[in-house]
Amino acid sequence: MFIVQKPYSREQTQMPTQETTLDFLFSWYNLSEREWVAHMEKTLKINSINDMDQLAESVAKGLTKGSVIGLAGDLGSGKTTFAKALARHLGVFSTVNSPTFTLLKVYQGRLPFYHIDAYRLEQSHYDPALDDYIYGDGVCVIEWYPIIRSQLPEERLTLDIIITGPTSRILTIKGNGRYEKIVETLGD
Numbered sequence: 506m507f508i509v510q511k512p513y514s515r516e517q518t519q520m521p522t523q524e525t526t527l528d529f530l531f532s533w534y535n536l537s538e539r540e541w542v543a544h545m546e547k548t549l550k551i552n553s554i555n556d557m558d559q560l561a562e563s564v565a566k567g568l569t570k571g572s573v574i575g576l577a578g579d580l581g582s583g584k585t586t587f588a589k590a591l592a593r594h595l596g597v598f599s600t601v602n603s604p605t606f607t608l609l610k611v612y613q614g615r616l617p618f619y620h621i622d623a624y625r626l627e628q629s630h631y632d633p634a635l636d637d638y639i640y641g642d643g644v645c646v647i648e649w650y651p652i653i654r655s656q657l658p659e660e661r662l663t664l665d666i667i668i669t670g671p672t673s674r675i676l677t678i679k680g681n682g683r684y685e686k687i688v689e690t691l692g693d
């Protein structure tokens with residue numbers, strides 16, 4: 506795993522494009538929070554599953570109670586593979602399977618481990634029951650996080666994965682707020 510580019514940004518997050526009046530109002534509602542969350546982003550070249558596992562190991566070291574990790578990328582890009590590796594490095598010994606059909610699975614490691622797969626939810630879905638896990642006392646990993654983006658805290662770690670070959674991936678990892686530190690330490 507190595508860094509393709511290492512942009513560092515403490516700039517304000519861009520205001521989202523407004524498509525409808527409702528979106529506009531919602532974006533204003535969130536504006537004060539959105540604008541001022543510092544973030545750090547790195548783009549990594551992943552060559553193998555082993556690289557993905559090493560990344561998960563590094564990320565796991567920085568996770569604490571209440572951590573939120575969003576995963577995005579096409580079908581088969583490696584979201585579940587990363588989530589499984591993360592669980593293992595957080596001391597989860599039971600088998601972690603994709604929660605595509607159950608929406609949520611709960612495991613116990615050094616912290617509770619919540620694995621959500623939002624794939625089957627409608628875009629912009631809001632499910633109050635998920636708040637107990639997203640704002641809970643464990644580590645919450647969400648596959649297809651953009652679908653429930655509005656329900657997520659602005660401070661979060663996100664991984665966006667692009668398939669570039671059978672085992673190669675380009676992965677953009679972004680840490681907002683307190684997650685900046687995790688990104689900072691990667692690839693050094």
Ligand SMILES: Nc1ncnc2c1ncn2[C@@H]1O[C@H](COP(=O)(O)OP(=O)(O)OP(=O)(O)O)[C@@H](O)[C@H]1O
Pocket residue numbers: 551552553554555557578579580581582583584585586587603648671672673674
């Ligand atoms: N570098 C890699 N990182 C992650 N997975 C890889 C890598 N190389 C090969 N793979 C393979 O790609 C597949 C990724 O499947 P996985 O279920 O993790 O994807 P996913 O993004 O969760 O898909 P879905 O959107 O269907 O949930 C696995 O079969 C895994 O073995």
Ligand SMILES: [Mg+2]
Pocket residue numbers: 584585586603622648
């Ligand atoms: Mg998956």
